[in-house]
Amino acid sequence: MDPDAVAKAFVEHYYTTFDSNRAGLANLYQESSMLTFEGQNTQGCQSIVAKLTSLPFQQCQHAITTVDCQPSGPAGGMIVFVSGNLQLTGEQHALKFSQMFHLMPTPQGSFYVLNDIFRLNYA
Amino acid sequence: MDPNAVAKAFVEHYYSTFDTNRGGLANLYQDGSMLTFEGQPFQGAQNIAAKLASLPFQQCQHTITTVDCQPSGPTGGMVVFVSGNLQLAGEQHALKFSQMFHLMPTPQGSFYVQNDIFRLNYA
Numbered sequence: 001m002d003p004d005a006v007a008k009a010f011v012e013h014y015y016t017t018f019d020s021n022r023a024g025l026a027n028l029y030q031e032s033s034m035l036t037f038e039g040q041n042t043q044g045c046q047s048i049v050a051k052l053t054s055l056p057f058q059q060c061q062h063a064i065t066t067v068d069c070q071p072s073g074p075a076g077g078m079i080v081f082v083s084g085n086l087q088l089t090g091e092q093h094a095l096k097f098s099q100m101f102h103l104m105p106t107p108q109g110s111f112y113v114l115n116d117i118f119r120l121n122y123a
Numbered sequence: 124m125d126p127n128a129v130a131k132a133f134v135e136h137y138y139s140t141f142d143t144n145r146g147g148l149a150n151l152y153q154d155g156s157m158l159t160f161e162g163q164p165f166q167g168a169q170n171i172a173a174k175l176a177s178l179p180f181q182q183c184q185h186t187i188t189t190v191d192c193q194p195s196g197p198t199g200g201m202v203v204f205v206s207g208n209l210q211l212a213g214e215q216h217a218l219k220f221s222q223m224f225h226l227m228p229t230p231q232g233s234f235y236v237q238n239d240i241f242r243l244n245y246a
Contacts, residue, residue, distance in 0.1 A: 070225075
């Protein structure tokens with residue numbers, strides 16, 4: 001399993017889901033998952049999805065600029081570090097963001113998000 | 124042990140050391156440590172310290188804007204997500220950066236950097 005390929009596939013899946021079916025992100029988190037969104041902490045799949053679906057915009061499009069990844073230790077996890085642009089419908093300029101995911105393997109051979117930290121990058 | 128306090132202390136120590144005694148950073152990495160610096164991967168304390176010491180500037184100052192942290196799983200690790208400014212001596216404008224650390228506990232009760240990813244945030 002090539003970590004770079006896994007990271008790339010995850011990132012594509014995550015942001016496509018976010019942009020087209022935000023509630024579908026629920027499948028990527030578990031009870032122990034943590035999200036820190038612009039400094040605000042949320043824990044658990046339900047709360048995380050509630051936070052993401054309550055963000056103050058209906059439509060958005062993520063465009064990814066960089067994806068870096070590293071294996072995170074003996075548990076088989078992987079750190080993925082993303083930067084990109086977030087275009088909100090109706091806004092003239094895209095927002096820039098950085099986001100970090102710590103993915104952990106599932107018994108079925110896939111990954112879930114254990115840690116998720118999102119920050120906008122202000123000019 | 125308060126994760127936020129640990130993260131804050133680590134961040135202060137890391138960037139002070141970077142800015143005043145860059146060679147001293149070697150103590151924070153081990154043989155299994157990984158650094159991805161602007162997309163370039165390095166492994167092991169020696170290679171990482173060599174990369175950081177060879178960066179094309181002598182003097183710099185990091186100013187930290189945000190620090191987010193979360194526990195990273197059953198091994199007692201912690202992910203720390205930092206954004207800030209990097210002022211190089213002689214340059215008119217500071218560079219903006221984001222950096223992610225995955226810290227793991229040492230038997231002595233301190234932490235080392237298992238994973239380190241650094242990216243500049245271009246306007």
